[in-house]
Amino acid sequence: MNTNTQRTAKSPFKSRPSQEGQQSKPLNERFVYQDDEVIDKPFNWAEFKRLFAYMKPYARQMIPLVVLMMVLGTITKLAVPFLTSMAIDGAIAPEPPAVPNARLLLILTGIVLLLYIIQWGANTYRIKYTNIIGQRVIYDLRADLFKHIQKLSFNFFDKRPAGSVLVRVTNDINSLQDLFTNGAVNVLIDCVQLVGIVVILLLINWKLAVAVMITVPLMFIISTRLRVRIRRAWQDVRMKNSRINSHLNESIQGIRVTQAYTQEHENMAFFDHMNFTSKRSWDKASAMNQAFGPLIEITGGLGTLVLFWFGAYLIQTGQLTIGYLVAFATYVGNFWDPINRLGQMYNQLLVAMASSERIFEFMDEKPAISDKPGAVSLPPIRGDIELEDVVFEYEKGRQALKGISLSVTAGQSIALVGHTGSGKSTIINLLSRFYDITSGKLTIDGYDIRDVTVESLRSQISVVLQDTFIFSGTIRDNIRFGRLDATDEEIEAAAKAVHAHEFITHLPGGYETEVEERGTVLSMGQRQLLSFARALLANPRVLILDEATASIDTETELKIQDALKVLLQGRTSFMVAHRLSTIRNADNIIVLDHGELVESGNHDQLMKKQGVYRGLVEAQFRFL
Numbered sequence: 001m002n003t004n005t006q007r008t009a010k011s012p013f014k015s016r017p018s019q020e021g022q023q024s025k026p027l028n029e030r031f032v033y034q035d036d037e038v039i040d041k042p043f044n045w046a047e048f049k050r051l052f053a054y055m056k057p058y059a060r061q062m063i064p065l066v067v068l069m070m071v072l073g074t075i076t077k078l079a080v081p082f083l084t085s086m087a088i089d090g091a092i093a094p095e096p097p098a099v100p101n102a103r104l105l106l107i108l109t110g111i112v113l114l115l116y117i118i119q120w121g122a123n124t125y126r127i128k129y130t131n132i133i134g135q136r137v138i139y140d141l142r143a144d145l146f147k148h149i150q151k152l153s154f155n156f157f158d159k160r161p162a163g164s165v166l167v168r169v170t171n172d173i174n175s176l177q178d179l180f181t182n183g184a185v186n187v188l189i190d191c192v193q194l195v196g197i198v199v200i201l202l203l204i205n206w207k208l209a210v211a212v213m214i215t216v217p218l219m220f221i222i223s224t225r226l227r228v229r230i231r232r233a234w235q236d237v238r239m240k241n242s243r244i245n246s247h248l249n250e251s252i253q254g255i256r257v258t259q260a261y262t263q264e265h266e267n268m269a270f271f272d273h274m275n276f277t278s279k280r281s282w283d284k285a286s287a288m289n290q291a292f293g294p295l296i297e298i299t300g301g302l303g304t305l306v307l308f309w310f311g312a313y314l315i316q317t318g319q320l321t322i323g324y325l326v327a328f329a330t331y332v333g334n335f336w337d338p339i340n341r342l343g344q345m346y347n348q349l350l351v352a353m354a355s356s357e358r359i360f361e362f363m364d365e366k367p368a369i370s371d372k373p374g375a376v377s378l379p380p381i382r383g384d385i386e387l388e389d390v391v392f393e394y395e396k397g398r399q400a401l402k403g404i405s406l407s408v409t410a411g412q413s414i415a416l417v418g419h420t421g422s423g424k425s426t427i428i429n430l431l432s433r434f435y436d437i438t439s440g441k442l443t444i445d446g447y448d449i450r451d452v453t454v455e456s457l458r459s460q461i462s463v464v465l466q467d468t469f470i471f472s473g474t475i476r477d478n479i480r481f482g483r484l485d486a487t488d489e490e491i492e493a494a495a496k497a498v499h500a501h502e503f504i505t506h507l508p509g510g511y512e513t514e515v516e517e518r519g520t521v522l523s524m525g526q527r528q529l530l531s532f533a534r535a536l537l538a539n540p541r542v543l544i545l546d547e548a549t550a551s552i553d554t555e556t557e558l559k560i561q562d563a564l565k566v567l568l569q570g571r572t573s574f575m576v577a578h579r580l581s582t583i584r585n586a587d588n589i590i591v592l593d594h595g596e597l598v599e600s601g602n603h604d605q606l607m608k609k610q611g612v613y614r615g616l617v618e619a620q621f622r623f624l
């Protein structure tokens with residue numbers, strides 16, 4: 001179920017009135033985030049097993065040790081009240097005619113001390129090993145998730161804000177950390193302790209044991225009802241957090257636009273609203289969580305009342321000793337503790353299950369683009385490309401391309417022109433198979449691109465996108481991204497060929513200059529030259545270029561034109577072209593209009609036609 005963001009909470013920040021004195025558009029009409037799916041299923045055992053399968057690799061090596069420590073810790077803990085009862089009944093206040101026995105008391109105290117030391121040692125080792133297992137499981141889960149996300153296709157990312165993807169790899173995985181480091185083992189310890197205590201209580205005096213535990217079924221019924229609500233509340237918290245992260249991510253990426261349009265206040269108001277809603281849902285979930293504690297305490301209190309009332313009666317009738325009553329009281333005290341912890345743990349488990357459902361939901365997402373069974377490896381290509389009646393829809397029923405047919409011979413340069421939204425980028429996205437065509441046929445050297453492996457196809461095609469992405473690292477590393485095994489000399493040769501060498505050597509660290517994320521240290525023109533060097537290094541047979549529209553100075557433009565000539569030599573190329581100089585040199589110009597191919601030919605032929613192309617060129621000149 002996808003719902004739009006609901007905004008009902010009162011926020012201290014208000015939208016500013018517009019200049020005309022009218023209230024600006026309400027915030028809830030300005031930002032719309034799609035919520036992650038609300039996953040509302042009963043406790044999923046299959047998913048639970050799948051999650052715990054991550055422990056399997058470490059089970060044989062570590063778990064026997066952890067279990068041994070756990071058993072040691074539990075036995076020593078359970079033995080102490082029993083020894084206490086022995087001390088009371090045998091050494092401190094024995095039934096007359098026996099007298100207090102100081103020696104026995106000393107021995108029993110020594111044993112208790114020894115047990116405490118063993119308990120401390122066992123717990124220390126247990127915590128250490130469970131932490132090691134927990135960390136390894138989290139590491140494996142995160143690695144698996146990241147590996148899978150990297151394989152997912154464009155359409156997956158089209159649908160989701162980057163922030164919500166981020167949350168699953170960070171927050172959702174982190175929320176499993178507690179479960180794997182302490183939670184799982186604590187549950188086992190508590191269960192073993194509970195069973196142990198019940199058995200001991202029954203052995204000491206079954207009548208008193210039954211009387212004390214009479215309230216347990218009642219507590220069980222109430223808590224089961226609470227659990228469902230708690231589970232939903234925690235899911236809601238996760239969803240709200242995911243929204244905050246999406247907005248945060250967008251706000252940081254778009255901070256320049258926000259500041260340029262002085263929208264900080266509005267942005268803050270929106271964020272504040274989200275923050276408030278998130279806090280409120282956290283409060284709600286946490287309040288429900290807290291309800292567990294008092295529930296146990298009330299039940300425990302009732303149990304204690306029964307214990308002393310009925311216990312006193314049993315002592316008076318000679319069915320129980322004082323020592324056993326004290327031991328009984330201690331065991332009963334220890335009985336509610338694990339139950340309380342198990343209740344809390346159950347909540348922690350619910351939180352973890354909500355997270356794991358979200359993680360597995362991503363892991364189960366099949367990449368829309370994948371190798372079909374029997375896909376062959378595309379041999380080294382010449383670069384003949386054929387599009388036959390290609391139709392493509394990003395969303396069902398809305399055609400972005402409406403039957404494009406196009407024949408390109410190896411080595412030709414193709415310029416794609418047309419109004420904004422006419423389908424230029426869509427064509428180049430299809431060539432690299434970032435999306436699969438809806439109908440028609442797309443072949444390279446006669447191979448249908450859906451019949452070959454994605455890797456063999458993409459490794460022979462280089463794509464230079466409009467928004468050149470510069471990764472954090474050195475300039476050299478960024479060029480090397482084109483071909484990881486390239487030598488330093490090859491990198492510099494590629495940079496020289498596309499005229500990037502000059503500006504690189506003028507940077508403070510030359511090729512070793514560290515560039516920041518998204519390459520803001522570099523100008524648009526420089527970023528483009530760098531991406532040309534990257535593409536040249538990859539030496540592809542087919543080159544796809546989404547030309548940047550940013551206005552750059554004439555000198556850089558000339559450099560880019562020169563660089564392009566080098567880059568395009570001997571390759572089949574597709575270019576989303578905006579500059580007349582680029583278009584004029586193309587072998588074939590494809591003019592698109594609303595997803596249809598309306599004209600094609602070289603510059604001179606198209607100019608004579610008096611059609612869409614001529615109109616575009618003349619419009620460009622009118623602005624000069």
Ligand SMILES: Nc1ncnc2c1ncn2[C@@H]1O[C@H](COP(=O)(O)OP(=O)(O)OP(=O)(O)O)[C@@H](O)[C@H]1O
Binds near residue numbers: 400426
């Ligand atoms: N990821 C997407 N999901 C849904 N629709 C999309 C997506 N990308 C593009 N479209 C739609 O497909 C159509 C063609 O878009 P395309 O990006 O190919 O245009 P373009 O010619 O490259 O435009 P521009 O010159 O502005 O970059 C447009 O109507 C656009 O709204």
